[in-house]
Amino acid sequence: MSLLDFQGLEVAIRGQTILRPLNFQIQPGEIYGLVGESGSGKSMTALAAMGLLPNGSQTRGKIELEGQDLLALPERRMRNLRGKALGMIFQEPMTALNPVQPVGQQVAETLLVHGVSSKREAMDRAGDRLERVGLAGDKTGLARFPHELSGGQRQRVCIAMAIALRPKLLIADEPTTALDVSTQAQILELLKELVEDEGMALMLITHDLAVVAQMAQRVAVMNQGEIVEQGRTEDVFCQQSHPYTRRLFAASTHKPARAAKVEERPVLAVEGLSHAYPKTRPHPFAPRPSFQAVDAISFQLRQGESLGLVGESGCGKSTLSRLILGLEPRQQGNLSLDDQSLAPGEALGRRLRRSLQVVFQDPAGSFNPRHRVERIVAEPFHLLDKRPSDWRARVEKALLAVGLSAEDRHKFPHEFSGGQRQRIAIARALIIRPKIIVLDEAVSALDVSIRATILDLLADLQREYGLAYLFISHDLSVVEAIADRVMVMRAGQIVEHGPTADVMGNPQHPYTRALLAAVPRIPDHLRPPAQTEQSS
């Protein structure tokens, strides 16, 4: 008998269908991958199994846990299963823990809720479990508060909470999406170990095909509330019988065709750039300590070139981007733009800013919600002495260039999807014909298929306008796809710098090597024959 059996599960919220009939089984002790883009319904599937669907949801079909239909259980009995037979961890470790309670108590609570041990024993076992997930389980370890832990450590606490009673099934909903690659690798490793040691099954929900490839024995591909394809991981990955699966695979390994003409002339040069932030004083009379966010960085960006900057969160890449964009006064180091050199503290004038534009990450926060697209895209004209008389025509042209229609200029940003908004952001950056565009995590918030189309667009625009890109990202695979050269940043410094193929293929610095090793990749034996040849 399978452990968890979804039999024709349907979910609707306030009359809107979220899940169409779903049929799949999870066997005891296996890792089952559920993969799909945002809105595919994979999280709802998990919540349905936990009995935690939002209010106003209607369900049909059955979810059987060892033959017992969970959907038919009264809440009281469902409660006994949660935490005991079914554990769950969520995507956002930063907010998943109660900020005002020590982590030990939060882990011990799982035991106490189910009345399996006394308070004393529960704390002891919470300590054991914390040690099992790689955290300190002693008195000080138990007494720590969530804010004293890093994101990865918090996710470990969540795991300890979920496995405290050795459930038969652990559901992990995008458990590593909010984490850095190296932390992600550690958490995935931990989950794998736990499945083996504790004999539990794992339902791993992710958008990342490479993560599934590394972890799951069997996999289901979801799209718009439906499972389009399921089976053994090798079969699904190698055969890709459904068109959506093929599209998803193609998008996640997509490399835009680039034919950029890189010229020798540097359009942007940075020389010995450093920046320190003051930190809060440890006590009122202490001297104010500081934090070196950017430490003596130098590089050049040539016309028509794509330069990638990768690093994990907190490495200083956002500070660096702020310094280059002139959002923060430079404390140390020169910046030269367009052959004009600026000393520390010297602000970018309007004339220089004309050659430097930016596209940010967040498609929701990038635009004033009260302005129409026309006004949004025209904002950089402020850098000219006078708004050109044909500005409307230029806005239309920019919108057409990024694949939107001229009519779109009358709409408000909320009328567009995430991918379309990123196109608006690119149109806005393009409108005064800059020489350089800083792409600050510009595709990080997008689903893979949309990301692929945006990367293509960026490649086309680069060819057409001879743009130079500074491509900042935490995601090595994206940088690999688009950059000519790449810089690896860590703790404020560039630890490695070179042509993309060299850095990725033959990394010199131990940090680069560790980072590359941590990036999940679809192994060659899981690629369809045609793709295997391409990548070798």
Place this chain on the structure above:
Amino acid sequence: MMPVRSRRRQIPLALVLGLALTSLFVVLALVSFIWTPYDVTKLDVANRMQLPSAAHWLGTDNIGRDILAMIMVGTRTSIAVALVAVGVGVGLGLPLGLLAASRHGSLLDEAIMRSNDLVFAFPSLVIAILITAAFGPSAFNAILAIGIFNIPVFARLSRSAALSLWQLDYLRFAQTAGKGVARISLEHILPNILNILIVQMTIQFSLGILAESGLSYIGLGVQPPTPSLGRMLADNRTLTALAPHLTLIPGMAIVLIVLGLNLLGDGLRDLTDPKLARQR
């Protein structure tokens, strides 16, 4: 992100009720400029302390003045005091808050916020005591006292609202488009915090009416012979046991104005912030 606006929004009941009550009193106050049923300065001791009747719809007070006329003029006074006090609060608090937010973490920000905390340590009654002790009692003192108290309210509100906007990418983009802090504050921040400002203004307006009545009641606010709702309560207080309507009616007038403004504020908030409305 799904488009949020497309869904048609219901007009909240609170908004309708609040708007109705508020307009009623605003109209009463405006009409009092050109017409009142009786002259509020005219004493008619023979007809004092009358119950509501056809001649005096709401009765007469301890010296025979018509209560409806007194309430109309008193409402006008209260609204004027509260309105100017809100104006003082917004006029000084909003720019200070926007300035502090745009220089977040600087000494200037720190100084503005510390002075805000300091003003918060002086309730408007205490400010009124200080001003009255120094300059003598007057309606102007009430306005000043309530207005000063409103400054940190609006400064804090606009600062925190602006700070969360400064985290957003479109403000950073505006900076890369060469726009200065002042221009960004006007063009990108102000329109987007206007709704919460308006909601807070109605709240402070209603608090101002309450505060004015309190100050006038203890003699630190509006001075005779100007009618004010608080003064009417003070004048007739000792007669409450004999003629309850003498304090009941002006008191109810205050309750209804304040209630109307509060409902209006709630309704506006629900209308402009669907996320909050769903939670409530």
Place this chain on the structure above:
Amino acid sequence: MLAFLTARLLTMIASLLVASLVIFIMLDLVPGDPASLMLGLNATPEALAALREQLGLDGPWPQRYLAWIAGLLRGDFGLSYTYRVPVSGLIIERLAISLPLALYALGLTVVIAFPVGMIAAATRRSWGDVSIMGLTQLGIAMPNFWFAIQLQVLFALVLRWLPAGSFPGWQDGLWPALTALTLPAIALALPQASILARVMRSSVLETLHQDYMRSARAKGLSAAGALVKHGLRNALIPVLTILGLQFAFLLAGAIIIENVFYLSGLGNLVFKAISQRDLIVVRSCVMVLVFAVIAVNTLVDLTYGLVDPRLRKH
């Protein structure tokens, strides 16, 4: 934690110093000579000069300010211009009514608002919730002194359950004193409790949407269990902020309400002092009020540290 404590105390001292300076300068601006006010029109210049020296009215203002602060620190508030007795004695006598009244009202506010707010949140959108919220709207809209007048008429004059006013003092025991303060405390507390109950309700509802509540449910807690174990303490953080601000309103309100109930508290003292131009009494009363507000806000800040571990660091 120690650093947190010292930082808060230092902030408090700084606020007190600045506040005292503001108060001093405001009242120092006032024209008029207290000495001639005290001695009347036919005082000799010698007597006036002697009195001025005795009252410390000579010398430039920074010197007089420092003398005042030094006095305050010793508990010496100076001599009242009209009563010719130490101001500290006057204030302590009056504070024995006003402070207990404000604290009594604060206690009532909390006792009423917490359960009412929680019940409203727990039964969200039910008839109970809707009527509670309607009542709180009324409560907020009532001027407390007007409510006090109506309570006084109803419970003291018509029903004769509680005394209509005047204060028997604490020497006859706790009971008569508390009975005398009950009506004023209720009048003060209900409007503030209405505000706090609404804050409590929305703050509890806010926590329902937090991720950690979902984690708690996934552990096997019931919805109510998660609310009690994880929601409440987090919901308390904004409630505390409002409660701190409310103390200032209660204290100020107490001063107005005293007038309704013929209580000779701080309000009575300060209003008389204003009309008699006894500015030294006004100054000291205002300083005491401001001190109370700042002290309570500091206390609230410290409580934050207890409730929210994230704040203990700095």
